Amino acid sequence: MKSVNRMIVLNMIRKKSPISRAQIAQETQLTPPTVSSIVKELIESELVKETQLGESQGGRKPTLLTINHLRFYVIGVDAGPSHIKTMISDLQGNIINKRQSKSIISMNEEEFLGALKEEIREIIHEASIGIEFIGIGVAMHGAVDVETGIGLFAPNLGWRNIPIKDSLELEFGISVKVENDARAMAMGEYWFGEYDDTESLVTLNIGRGVGAGIIINGQLFYGAQSVAGEIGHMTIDLNGELCECGNRGCLQTLTTGDAIAKRAKEAMSAKMLNELKGDLSGAKVYELAKEGNEVAIQVLWETGKIIGIGIINLVHLLNPDKIIIGGGVSKASEFIMPGIKATIQERGLTQQVKDTEVIESKLGSYSTIKGAVAVVLFHLFHPIEIT
Template identity: 30%
Template sequence: MATTRANRDLMRAINRSIILSTIKTQGLIARAEVARVTGLSPASVTGITAELIEEGLIYEKASGDSSGGRPPILLAINPLGGYVVGIKLMEDHAIGALTDLSATILQRYQLPLHDRSAEHAIEIMAELVENLLILGAVSRNKLIGVGVGLAGIVDSNEGVLRQSPYFGWRNFAVRDRLQQLVDSPVCVDNDVNTFTLAERWYGTGQGVDNFLTITIGRGVGLGVVTHGQFYRGVHGGAGELGHTVVNPQGPLCDCGKHGCLEAFVSDPALISLAQQSYQAGEISINVQNIEQIVVLADNGSLPAQRIMGNAGAIFGQSIANMINIFNPSRILVSGEGVRNGKWFFNAMHESIRVNTMPSLYADVDIRVEPWGDDVWARGAASLVLRQLFESPVGQENSFG
């Protein structure tokens, strides 16, 4: 009996998501049309849409069609029928965004992290949620859920951060811990996965079935979509492009190995190279951030240009490897590292061209897109929106 009940609940959850997703995709749609498109019975559609109207997630609108007869009542998603908070944990602060059901950011907020403990991070995330609800004047019962994007290896099914190279955490049950504090469903995933999900639904990846997102900045990340399916690997660890070894004799990486891609092209790697160059008397200032290196390069410093150019070439070589493996039709390069500038990105493009098989190179459209930190937070929010709009079956890997 319990199984039958569970099956019935699952069927209802699936039908609910299918109906919501249909209304979201179609814009304005009549109930009869929902039944036709989804293949569900008119009775099921009537029952479930009544429930969705009751919850405020959809609303009825008269069609205004005056061509005789009674104008059909149309259904539409109510973007303000529910709210989502997306959170991205950075190294020294946490960024949060409050969005509506169409992933539009309504409020932003951030808080510093005073230490690197998991306990503190959870408290800060809960505080972000509280503050965003207050800023947006949103009552708690309108909060559908909280999405969290984390760097590192994340088991999204279990809501567990399995390994974080930056924080040194292992097997940290982020979802369960945060859920206790915020009293709302929490979804957790790798930050590059959340970014890829948002791009697939709302950005550059719309309608593109084979594409890669590659992020650069504090680290390097990869999101893979093939045939419209997201590739995660056995426990969600796929896409650790930053920790593929470029040269085992290279610099020490955060992960403990030598010569990973990140140890050559991440922000700390570039800053460290520029500081060595300063100590060797080659450049004039002891730089503390990427912007200073970019200014030096733009002002004609050959060593600064060389640091950026070499790193861009190594990065491009790794991207060429990905193109040769996946044959994507589009690659989106983004992340904080888009500020690395022309010396880096010109070298990257040239290296991709030289190192990719020509016919595969011809297939791919490479885009470098500007970046804002709230892109991460919006990606995290879309984790929750996906739960709402996509049926429980197929959420495992697909984007719907």
């Protein structure tokens, strides 16, 4: 019970700081002595500090409380399919330092682990002396076991069973959390996105593949085998193109950067393709659209409509407060978003569903790595020893 109350008070300070002890008691329905004793403990642990004086409502001005943001730091790692990105973050998600590895594409599992350690060692080395780290969060692409911190399978590189958590904890003596990259992104948006009281959201990462992270009632949703969120393999066209998963017409056969380029090629005249010379990429289609190329604009609009079909299925299944879109393809959101919104308006079952908010990621290209940081913070602020 005590740790539940501690969590409630800590989260109240995190979300509503600066806040007084009296306000915490009022909002949480805990008694003032309980709040005072928990706050005392939190101040002793240096996670919380007292700050400027608040408005007095007669009598002595109350002291306000905030999270002690600069007391502890977290190392975030985005172990994507091509590079390892690392950053040092304060408790508010501010970037203190960041770096990126050379390409990891030709590495095997052991070399990848070596590179991971090397990158973390370097970023610690570059940081000011005396910085205290409370955790390392790793957002790993592919399937992961969050309990053991093992990277189970990374399909892009064919890697299996990488003991990320054990290996990093042994090397650095810092607690390590490993999460799948799409889920980490959802946690990053939930934690740092400042969406007030939003407790249910879905993030869609559309780039080389399509993945979703699901937060329900403030918790990541995994499903029985941690496959929840594999929206890239939602069937959109029964007789469509063959997907890497072996099925036909999956969402990601139509909406990744490569899929957009392929659809654009099919839609363009031979003359137009000839003028373009070199290969057409998803980024190039976006560029053409910005230049006013009608075919490119049409292809991106249709991409939005297809993504919209995937999203409306999700909305009818989970009914989240918000859908947040990130990843490389979302850079073209000015052309894609209208098709998404039109589809949801057209197909939503009720007016409220039609009005489900679909927005671009606030964290942009940092959404995954800040998500890795958020996973560490989530565990710090929601201790597992709750009984």
